Structure formats: C-alpha cells, structure tokens
Amino acid sequence: MAAPHYPERLAKLQALLKRRNISVFLVTHPANRRYLSGYTAADHDIQESSGVLLIPARGTPYLLTDSRFTLQAEEEAAGFTVREYAAGLMALLRKLLPELGAARLGFESHYVLHATAGKLVGLAGKLGVELVPQTGLVERLRIVKSEVEIDKIRAAVRLNEEVFARVYPAIKPGMSETAAALALEAAMREMGAESPSFETIVAFGANAAKPHAVPSSATLNRGDLVLVDMGLVLDGYCSDMSRTFVAGRPDPVYTDRHRVVRRAQLAAMETIRAGITCREVDLAARRIIREAGYGDFFGHALGHGVGINVHEAPRLSSRNRGKLRAGMVVTVEPGIYLPGWGGIRLENMVVVRETGCEVLNRDATFLDL
Amino acid sequence: MAAPHYPERLAKLQALLKRRNISVFLVTHPANRRYLSGYTAADHDIQESSGVLLIPARGTPYLLTDSRFTLQAEEEAAGFTVREYAAGLMALLRKLLPELGAARLGFESHYVLHATAGKLVGLAGKLGVELVPQTGLVERLRIVKSEVEIDKIRAAVRLNEEVFARVYPAIKPGMSETAAALALEAAMREMGAESPSFETIVAFGANAAKPHAVPSSATLNRGDLVLVDMGLVLDGYCSDMSRTFVAGRPDPVYTDRHRVVRRAQLAAMETIRAGITCREVDLAARRIIREAGYGDFFGHALGHGVGINVHEAPRLSSRNRGKLRAGMVVTVEPGIYLPGWGGIRLENMVVVRETGCEVLNRDATFLDL
Numbered sequence: 001m002a003a004p005h006y007p008e009r010l011a012k013l014q015a016l017l018k019r020r021n022i023s024v025f026l027v028t029h030p031a032n033r034r035y036l037s038g039y040t041a042a043d044h045d046i047q048e049s050s051g052v053l054l055i056p057a058r059g060t061p062y063l064l065t066d067s068r069f070t071l072q073a074e075e076e077a078a079g080f081t082v083r084e085y086a087a088g089l090m091a092l093l094r095k096l097l098p099e100l101g102a103a104r105l106g107f108e109s110h111y112v113l114h115a116t117a118g119k120l121v122g123l124a125g126k127l128g129v130e131l132v133p134q135t136g137l138v139e140r141l142r143i144v145k146s147e148v149e150i151d152k153i154r155a156a157v158r159l160n161e162e163v164f165a166r167v168y169p170a171i172k173p174g175m176s177e178t179a180a181a182l183a184l185e186a187a188m189r190e191m192g193a194e195s196p197s198f199e200t201i202v203a204f205g206a207n208a209a210k211p212h213a214v215p216s217s218a219t220l221n222r223g224d225l226v227l228v229d230m231g232l233v234l235d236g237y238c239s240d241m242s243r244t245f246v247a248g249r250p251d252p253v254y255t256d257r258h259r260v261v262r263r264a265q266l267a268a269m270e271t272i273r274a275g276i277t278c279r280e281v282d283l284a285a286r287r288i289i290r291e292a293g294y295g296d297f298f299g300h301a302l303g304h305g306v307g308i309n310v311h312e313a314p315r316l317s318s319r320n321r322g323k324l325r326a327g328m329v330v331t332v333e334p335g336i337y338l339p340g341w342g343g344i345r346l347e348n349m350v351v352v353r354e355t356g357c358e359v360l361n362r363d364a365t366f367l368d369l
Numbered sequence: 370m371a372a373p374h375y376p377e378r379l380a381k382l383q384a385l386l387k388r389r390n391i392s393v394f395l396v397t398h399p400a401n402r403r404y405l406s407g408y409t410a411a412d413h414d415i416q417e418s419s420g421v422l423l424i425p426a427r428g429t430p431y432l433l434t435d436s437r438f439t440l441q442a443e444e445e446a447a448g449f450t451v452r453e454y455a456a457g458l459m460a461l462l463r464k465l466l467p468e469l470g471a472a473r474l475g476f477e478s479h480y481v482l483h484a485t486a487g488k489l490v491g492l493a494g495k496l497g498v499e500l501v502p503q504t505g506l507v508e509r510l511r512i513v514k515s516e517v518e519i520d521k522i523r524a525a526v527r528l529n530e531e532v533f534a535r536v537y538p539a540i541k542p543g544m545s546e547t548a549a550a551l552a553l554e555a556a557m558r559e560m561g562a563e564s565p566s567f568e569t570i571v572a573f574g575a576n577a578a579k580p581h582a583v584p585s586s587a588t589l590n591r592g593d594l595v596l597v598d599m600g601l602v603l604d605g606y607c608s609d610m611s612r613t614f615v616a617g618r619p620d621p622v623y624t625d626r627h628r629v630v631r632r633a634q635l636a637a638m639e640t641i642r643a644g645i646t647c648r649e650v651d652l653a654a655r656r657i658i659r660e661a662g663y664g665d666f667f668g669h670a671l672g673h674g675v676g677i678n679v680h681e682a683p684r685l686s687s688r689n690r691g692k693l694r695a696g697m698v699v700t701v702e703p704g705i706y707l708p709g710w711g712g713i714r715l716e717n718m719v720v721v722r723e724t725g726c727e728v729l730n731r732d733a734t735f736l737d738l
Binding site for chain 1: 409410414416436440476478480484485504554558559580582679
C-alpha cells in the first residue's frame with residue numbers, strides 16, 4: 001500500500017527532472033530509494049545494492065532488483081514496476097533505457113562508485129545516451145521535513161529518551177563500556193525500535209576524549225565521567241542523542257566544563273530560526289567554548305540534519321554558509337575533548353521553525369548541574 | 370602495537386605498486402584499511418569515511434583522518450604516520466602528494482564515489498599527477514587467508530554455533546521473528562562477539578521464501594519451518610551460517626526438500642579443492658537441485674568468500690570461471706525458495722585446501738533429517 005506521500009514526492013522529483021531536461025534518473029542511494037518508493041530494504045554496503053530506482057521524467061517509475069528482493073519490492077513499492085536483473089543491472093538498463101526513450105540519463109554522482117560510473121559511461125556510449133551526473137537532487141527534497149515526518153522523528157527522540165531513562169540507573173561502577181552499550185541497544189529493540197541508528201557509543205573517563213570512541217571492556221570507576229551517544233530507528237526515521245554525566249558526585253572541574261558545553265548548546269539553539277546561516281549557529285556555540293578557553297578542544301562541527309539517515313544535510317559547520325529553512329531537523333551537539341582527561345558532549349535535536357526552534361527532547365536530566 | 374603481519378602485508382602491496390609503476394596508492398575501502406594498518410574504525414557509510422591510507426611505493430605510509438579519530442589511529446596503526454585533515458582530504462592530499470613526489474596516484478575505483486573521483490581528477494590536473502584507477506588490488510592479497518586468519522575465522526564460526534545452540538531451544542511457537550533475531554544478537558554480544566556481521570535473518574513459514582527476509586512481528590506456529598541466517602564478528606573476522614528446521618515434526622514435503630538442499634551442499638563440498646573453478650562448484654549444487662525439480666527456485670549464487678568482510682571474493686557463481694586457491698574461505702549455501710510455501714537454506718563455511726576442503730562448522734544438527 002502506498003501512503004499518499006509517495007506519489008507527491010515522485011511528482012516533485014519528476015518536475016525537477018523536466019526542469020533539468022533529464023529524461024530518466026537512476027536512484028542508487030538507499031535512503032533516497034526508500035523516500036521515493038517505500039521500499040525498505042537496506043544495503044549491506046554500497047557494493048551490495050538491494051536495488052535501484054529508474055525514474056522517467058514522465059510516467060511509471062521502475063524498481064530494479066534481484067531475485068532475493070523481488071517479493072519484498074512488490075509488496076512495498078506500490079506504484080513502481082518491479083523488474084529483476086538476473087543478468088546484472090547493466091544488461092537490464094541496456095534493455096530499458098531505449099524502451100523509455102532515454103536521451104539524457106541522470107545518476108547520483110555522490111552514491112555511484114567510480115567503477116560503476118565507468119560501466120555507465122560505456123553503456124551510454126553504446127546507446128547514444130548522454131550521462132548527466134547529479135548531486136543531492138533527492139536529498140534536496142528530503143532536507144525539509146513534512147509534519148508527518150517530524151512526528152515520526154519526534155517519536156524516535158521520545159523513545160530514545162525512554163530507553164536512556166530505563167538503562168541509566170544500571171550504569172554503575174564495575175560495569176564495562178561494552179555492557180552499557182549492549183544494555184542500551186537491547187532496550188532499544190525490546191522497547192520497539194527497528195535498530196540502532198549507529199553503533200552506540202559509551203565511553204568512560206579518558207576514553208571519552210575520542211569523540212567517536214568505541215566501547216571497550218574498561219569498567220566504570222566511581223567519579224568517572226560517562227559519555228553516551230546513542231540513536232535508534234523507529235518507523236524509518238532516526239534519533240541521535242548524547243548525554244554526559246558522572247558516576248557519583250561531579251568535581252568542580254567537571255561541573256565547570258559541563259556548564260560551558262551546556263551554555264554553548266543553549267546559545268546555538270537561541271540563534272536557530274529559518275533564514276539564519278548554518279555557520280552563524282555553529283559560531284554561536286563555538287564562541288562560548290572559545291571564550292571559556294577550550295577553543296582548541298571542540299574539533300567537530302556543531303550538528304547535522306537527521307531524517308531517514310542519521311547524518312544528512314544540512315551540516316551545522318563554520319564553513320557552511322547555507323541558510324536554515326523551516327522544517328529542517330538538526331542536532332545541536334557541542335563538545336569539549338581533552339586528551340588524558342575525557343570529553344563532554346551534549347546533543348539534542350531541534351526542528352527549525354520560522355521564528356525559532358522546537359526542541360524535540362524533553363529530557364533535561366544532567367543538563368543543568 | 371603492530372602485529373608482525375602488518376609490515377608483511379604492506380611489503381606485498383608496495384611490491385605490487387612498484388610493479389605497476391604506481392608511486393602512491395590511496396586506500397579508501399575500510400576493510401582494506403584495517404587489513405593493512407590495524408586501524409579498526411568502521412565507516413558509518415561510504416559518505417562518512419573515518420580515514421584513508423596513503424601508501425607510497427617506498428617508505429613510510431600515512432593514515433589520514435579527522436580529529437574524531439586521531440587518538441584511535443595513533444594507538445592502533447603503529448608504523449603509519451597519522452595526519453589530520455582539518456580542511457578536508459583534498460587539501461591535505463594537495464600538500465602531501467608533492468612531498469611524496471607522486472607522479473602516478475592509484476586509487477580504489479570500486480570504493481571511491483564518482484563525485485570524489487571528480488575532485489581527485491581536478492587535484493591531479495593541478496598537480497600534474499596521473500590518476501590510475503585500480504580494482505581489487507588489496508582484495509587480491511586478502512582473498513587467500515593465512516593460517517592465523519583461518520584460526521580467527523574458525524573461532525568466529527565456533528562461537529556462532531555456540532550462540533545458535535544456546536538460543537535454539539527458546540525458538541518455540543508464539544515467539545516472533547524479531548524476538549528470535551534479537552535473542553540471537555543479544556547472545557552473540559554476551560558470549561563475546563564484537564557485533565553481528567550482518568542483520569540477523571529469522572523467517573518463519575512463507576516469509577522464508579524471501580532469501581533476504583527481514584524479521585517481522587509474525588509469530589511461530591507449530592509445524593512452521595524456521596530459517597535462521599546469522600553471522601558475527603570476532604577479533605575482526607566474520608562468520609556466516611544458515612540453518613533451517615521445523616517447529617515440531619517436519620512433514621514429508623519439508624523433509625524431502627531439506628534433503629535435496631543438503632545433498633546439493635554435500636555435492637558442492639565434495640568438488641571443492643585448489644584449482645577447481647567457482648563455476649564448477651556452483652553447478653555441482655545446482656545440478657542436484659535442478660534434477661529434483663527445483664531449478665527455478667534457487668535464484669542466488671552458491672556462496673561467497675568470508676574474511677574481514679562477511680561478503681568478499683571469490684563468488685561461487687555459475688558465471689565465475691576463476692579458480693579456487695588453497696587458503697580461500699567460502700560459504701556453501703544452496704537454497705530452495707517457493708513463494709507461498711517458504712524456503713530452506715543450509716550454509717556452512719569451508720577452507721579450500723590443496724586436495725579438498727576443510728569444513729569449519731562442527732554442528733551438523735538439523736542437517737541430516
């Protein structure tokens with residue numbers, strides 16, 4: 001059953017294709033594929049596609065896949081003609097492109113391998129088709145979320161908070177990072193999430209100085225700081241949330257640094273509204289951290305968009321001069337990372353609105369020491 | 370600490386580079402990166418790299434990453450000079466390539482995006498460097514496993530069997546596919562696996578007609594068949610195993626089909642030895658299934674290599690005329706999939722030896738009805 005938004009998304013994309021004079025567009029990015037068709041299969045990795053969409057500027061679109069996925073594709077992608085590529089994708093394209101009268105074939109330059117593009121070039125040459133590399137055409141549609149999508153993201157964030165609240169009391173001295181990460185992921189699944197949206201990070205003490213720490217067998221000692229970065233997928237949409245706290249009573253050094261990060265987060269959120277540049281939001285947080293003397297210890301961007309993918313556009317970085325638009329959903333996650341000591345990151349998700357931002361998180365635990 | 374095999378692998382690759390007159394080689398594939406350097410960071414996806422290797426044909430290799438991963442890279446990749454790309458990879462390459470005197474820059478065509486390759490072309494033009502796309506250079510080293518690697522894979526297979534044996538008694542009428550998959554993944558982690566090597570498949574009855582079924586909330590009824598396809602990662606190496614059985618007493622139709630699949634598996638394993646083509650092994654299994662009247666219902670290839678990646682070369686398919694070599698590790702996984710009825714897949718892993726094959730699985734439960 002196609003939910004009513006699939007035809008609407010397809011119509012928007014087809015309008016874009018006509019405007020760019022692209023006769024047929026090949027969609028290889030799994031999240032774009034899902035967004036347009038409702039087909040939920042995941043790719044194990046880019047070298048193992050579970051299918052592509054072939055979308056003419058006019059008329060019925062195709063979903064091309066192999067025999068492992070045909071049944072699922074037919075069940076999920078109503079409105080798409082499902083075709084199997086038994087002899088490989090290129091052989092099927094060779095047959096379909098002339099049928100569709102393709103003169104200009106668009107493809108996703110940011111999600112097609114150089115080797116695959118080479119094969120497309122060969123095929124296009126044989127068929128007399130012009131290849132038109134595109135970047136972010138479908139992502140441009142996905143970047144602004146509908147209220148239906150925002151409701152789904154809100155639900156994912158709420159579930160994330162419930163999972164964290166349930167597991168938090170069990171994170172005690174003697175527990176390992178791995179055990180804590182495992183407990184969070186098990187609770188996600190038990191409480192109804194489809195899966196984690198990325199590998200859960202739990203880092204104690206100095207291990208938290210790595211922003212992308214991998215949980216180890218190290219165990220928690222009283223007084224250690226604990227950094228948790230976790231996300232889940234619910235109904236196809238992601239959450240992403242970081243919390244940092246101390247096992248026991250925080251010392252003044254910790255408290256001071258925690259407050260700096262929280263102030264940076266609040267300062268950034270105060271700037272967020274439609275029309276502001278991503279750069280300005282990043283710099284609002286960065287300024288607070290720099291003025292507190294930690295400017296060299298906040299090495300990553302302030303945040304990123306979240307939707308079907310846990311990391312998508314826009315990027316809230318000091319180099320992005322693009323403007324926020326109402327309906328975008330972004331993380332706000334300043335951090336301070338000090339080698340040998342540890343790290344603090346506080347991450348909430350917000351919706352950009354015309355005159356401000358809506359914070360999707362309710363849980364303010366540990367944020368205001 | 371570099372284990373002694375890293376320098377050896379690097380020396381083999383550098384010899385290959387010299388032979389091809391490649392002055393510097395850019396390694397972007399995460400498994401190749403890990404194989405050569407010991408750096409274990411994973412990529413969330415191809416658009417979010419956690420680093421690349423830059424390997425000159427002579428001298429010390431570099432690991433290039435961003436501030437999130439510098440500490441981990443320095444800890445893990447002994448023998449590599451770690452450099453941070455604060456202003457992006459292209460900016461750092463622009464600085465390093467002339468320092469290294471790069472005349473011909475090789476890159477992994479099968480794991481570089483078309484858009485990224487476009488940037489490399491621009492950079493190479495500016496620097497007067499010739500770009501040399503490569504496919505599978507490091508994979509060629511990885512395809513034959515050392516005995517140390519085979520020991521790790523054997524341990525992963527054994528742990529996989531122990532996990533399955535522990536959870537199997539709990540898979541009973543009333544349990545959902547999702548709950549069974551969750552129980553298997555939780556047991557993996559508890560029993561010491563790093564992670565699943567792919568999303569665990571549990572499919573009941575007709576849902577098993579999809580070779581890549583996604584676990585649903587459907588519950589098990591007495592008499593249903595159960596297809597489990599699971600794998601785990603232990604010490605960086607993968608396992609992959611499928612079992613099919615019946616909740617209760619199998620009926621004669623099930624038993625007959627199960628025996629066909631098992632005979633196909635045994636026939637394939639009997640052919641495996643160094644020097645035989647992948648095609649011949651696939652056809653040995655396919656012949657049995659075809660003769661039993663199910664030729665149209667075995668749509669996928671017979672097997673694939675397993676190592677750092679759960680799917681790697683060689684592919685045991687009817688189209689692959691490449692020869693097996695001693696030390697390759699492959700799955701043997703024939704199946705029959707009948708829409709409306711269900712599917713049966715039996716999957717073991719074997720090591721190719723000079724005169725035959727070594728079956729890595731010990732567990733023969735359910736295989737001989």
